Amino acid sequence: MAISDLARDNIHVPAEVTALMAEYAHVINGGRYEEWPPLFTDPCLYRITTRENEDRGLPLSIILCDSQGMLLDRVVSIRTANVFIPHSYRHMVSCIQLMESATDEWRVRSNYLVIRTMPDGSLCVFSTGEYRDHVVMETGEPKFRERVVICDHSMINNLIALPL
Amino acid sequence: MDQHASLFDWPEEGVRRTPYLIYSDTDVYEAEMARIFRGRTWHYLALEVEIPNPGDYRLMDVGDTSVIVVRTPDGGINAMVNRCAHKGSMLLYQPFGNVGDLMCIYHNWLYDFDGNLQNVPFGKGINGKGGLPDDFQACDHGLQRLRVEILHGIIFGTFSDEVEPLRDYMGPEMLANTERVAGKEFKVLGYYSQYLDSNWKLYIENATDPYHATILHAWATKLKLNRLTMEGAIEMGRGGWHHLSWSKMATDHGGEVYETAQFRSGSEEMGQFGLHDPSVIEQWDEFGDGITTAIQTGFPNFMLQQIHNTIAVRVLIPRGIEGSELMWTVLGYADDEDWKTRGRLKQGNLIGPSGYISMEDGMVGNLVQRGTQGDKDKASVMELAGDSIETIRNSRASECGVRGFYTGYRELMGV
Numbered sequence: 001m002a003i004s005d006l007a008r009d010n011i012h013v014p015a016e017v018t019a020l021m022a023e024y025a026h027v028i029n030g031g032r033y034e035e036w037p038p039l040f041t042d043p044c045l046y047r048i049t050t051r052e053n054e055d056r057g058l059p060l061s062i063i064l065c066d067s068q069g070m071l072l073d074r075v076v077s078i079r080t081a082n083v084f085i086p087h088s089y090r091h092m093v094s095c096i097q098l099m100e101s102a103t104d105e106w107r108v109r110s111n112y113l114v115i116r117t118m119p120d121g122s123l124c125v126f127s128t129g130e131y132r133d134h135v136v137m138e139t140g141e142p143k144f145r146e147r148v149v150i151c152d153h154s155m156i157n158n159l160i161a162l163p164l
Numbered sequence: 165m166d167q168h169a170s171l172f173d174w175p176e177e178g179v180r181r182t183p184y185l186i187y188s189d190t191d192v193y194e195a196e197m198a199r200i201f202r203g204r205t206w207h208y209l210a211l212e213v214e215i216p217n218p219g220d221y222r223l224m225d226v227g228d229t230s231v232i233v234v235r236t237p238d239g240g241i242n243a244m245v246n247r248c249a250h251k252g253s254m255l256l257y258q259p260f261g262n263v264g265d266l267m268c269i270y271h272n273w274l275y276d277f278d279g280n281l282q283n284v285p286f287g288k289g290i291n292g293k294g295g296l297p298d299d300f301q302a303c304d305h306g307l308q309r310l311r312v313e314i315l316h317g318i319i320f321g322t323f324s325d326e327v328e329p330l331r332d333y334m335g336p337e338m339l340a341n342t343e344r345v346a347g348k349e350f351k352v353l354g355y356y357s358q359y360l361d362s363n364w365k366l367y368i369e370n371a372t373d374p375y376h377a378t379i380l381h382a383w384a385t386k387l388k389l390n391r392l393t394m395e396g397a398i399e400m401g402r403g404g405w406h407h408l409s410w411s412k413m414a415t416d417h418g419g420e421v422y423e424t425a426q427f428r429s430g431s432e433e434m435g436q437f438g439l440h441d442p443s444v445i446e447q448w449d450e451f452g453d454g455i456t457t458a459i460q461t462g463f464p465n466f467m468l469q470q471i472h473n474t475i476a477v478r479v480l481i482p483r484g485i486e487g488s489e490l491m492w493t494v495l496g497y498a499d500d501e502d503w504k505t506r507g508r509l510k511q512g513n514l515i516g517p518s519g520y521i522s523m524e525d526g527m528v529g530n531l532v533q534r535g536t537q538g539d540k541d542k543a544s545v546m547e548l549a550g551d552s553i554e555t556i557r558n559s560r561a562s563e564c565g566v567r568g569f570y571t572g573y574r575e576l577m578g579v
Contacts, residue, residue: 048518049354050354050355050356052355053354053355053356058352058353058354058355059353059354059505059509060353060354060355060356060494060509060512061354061509061512061513062356062512062516062517062518063513063518064509064510064512064513065513066443066510067441067443068440068441069439069440069441070440070441070443070444070513072440072441073439073440073441073444076437076440077383077520080433080434080437081382081383081386081434081437081520082383082520082523082524083380083382083428083524083527084523084524084527085527154355154356154357155356155357155358155359155489156356156357156358156359156517157359158358158359158360158361158517158526158527158530159358159517159518159523159526159527160517160518160523161518161523
């Protein structure tokens with residue numbers, strides 16, 4: 001696709017898509033994890049993988065959820081069952097690009113950067129990479145049919161407890 | 165370094181104690197590199213399926229040393245230190261690839277896959293001037309080779325001329341489980357690694373310690389995936405150096421012992437825990453023996469894992485005294501039907517950096533690292549099952565795996 005075509009299309013990244021992406025970032029950054037599953041359809045696909053696996057055609061995920069129930073289980077697990085030093089994320093999302101669109105559904109990709117802050121006040125660049133999203137309208141609300149998180153890095157700083 | 169000079173005195177209680185100083189002392193670290201990683205030990209290098217074609221290579225670190233593992237034109241496997249004999253530059257710097265020969269980027273010294281020096285640019289000088297002296301012997305400047313042995317497609321290497329052959333080193337107990345898990349051709353499903361802010365031994369202690377597994381990882385305990393009250397055993401190999409912990413989830417006879425316990429799985433907040441979508445733990449009897457978890461360790465830093473239908477090789481690379489990198493190679497089998505691959509990928513939620521039953525392992529090592537920092541003269545206490553480093557059956561309430569690791573550690577370190 002020529003850059004001029006992309007530019008024209010990008011004028012039309014619909015507000016529904018950008019609103020959903022912004023809400024996602026604020027839900028996670030704000031620690032409102034219970035509000036994370038309803039941002040997806042059911043069934044859905046949420047997975048985190050690495051650029052190395054993606055480039056080599058390897059199917060492994062770090063997290064793989066394909067239903068509302070699985071998303072909810074992640075939330076319940078990090079609230080009750082799993083143990084980790086509490087921390088927070090700050091998402092920066094940029095370069096949202098419309099790849100495909102049809103009636104009430106869009107495929108977009110974007111860059112993300114996540115800064116992780118620990119309770120002792122230290123922070124680090126925790127993750128950066130690409131979101132590949134499939135957004136659909138469902139009963140008047142935009143939802144993620146798919147959100148695939150492709151980390152540029154294969155090495156994870158300790159653990160990923162909270163969704164990226 | 166003098167192989168016999170004792171760096172420090174081990175506590176008189178023996179391997180029931182681990183002195184805190186070994187997690188943060190740089191002299192200890194240097195000795196470990198020499199006496200353990202470059203000493204009488206076998207090290208995981210790669211899988212044969214990762215490098216199927218001539219010239220395919222992968223890099224692996226043995227301690228602090230980068231090693232090239234390469235498929236030769238005749239189908240063999242060679243391993244050599246990833247370091248040019250000229251200036252010491254690394255020859256290869258991409259973790260995987262395919263090459264026709266080994267050429268150093270710096271001055272283009274060229275080696276074949278046997279590590280022989282083939283060409284030195286301007287070795288004969290220019291116009292008869294300069295160049296290498298007449299007494300320079302290319303055969304004296306090859307790459308340092310490792311001994312290599314392959315077991316069920318798993319490639320191991322060693323710097324030692326003295327260590328016994330790999331099969332003898334592993335011993336019958338570990339060989340049996342290796343054949344069980346690696347007896348048919350693997351298929352790589354993917355990779356990731358975790359950087360851990362803790363000394364390498366703290367993760368090895370974790371991997372050789374089934375005591376923590378059902379307590380720290382309450383997720384799996386509550387779902388009755390792994391409990392000490394199941395039929396299981398800790399089998400020890402080579403006098404304690406290696407360990408294998410296994411359990412059969414269908415055989416739990418403990419009733420509500422974990423629900424009524426004075427530890428976290430018995431807590432009120434864990435009381436209601438259950439899955440909304442149990443498809444994540446849908447599984448099949450992988451090897452027809454009912455064993456649902458089997459963690460095998462090979463001294464010093466190799467792990468072969470079956471957790472339900474997740475199969476993985478883990479290797480823990482020291483990254484300086486207070487850091488380490490846990491490298492995962494997650495596997496299926498070449499003959500897997502699609503439904504099995506899908507099942508393994510979904511169960512992948514249990515393992516790795518976000519694993520429901522592994523994410524805690526990344527952080528407890530750091531808690532120990534920080535907790536032990538201030539008092540290097542003190543020691544940890546490991547007395548479950550006394551000072552045994554023997555196989556224990558029908559109970560895994562033993563810390564024999566950790567004590568076994570330190571039995572090997574003390575022998576090699578001379579402490």
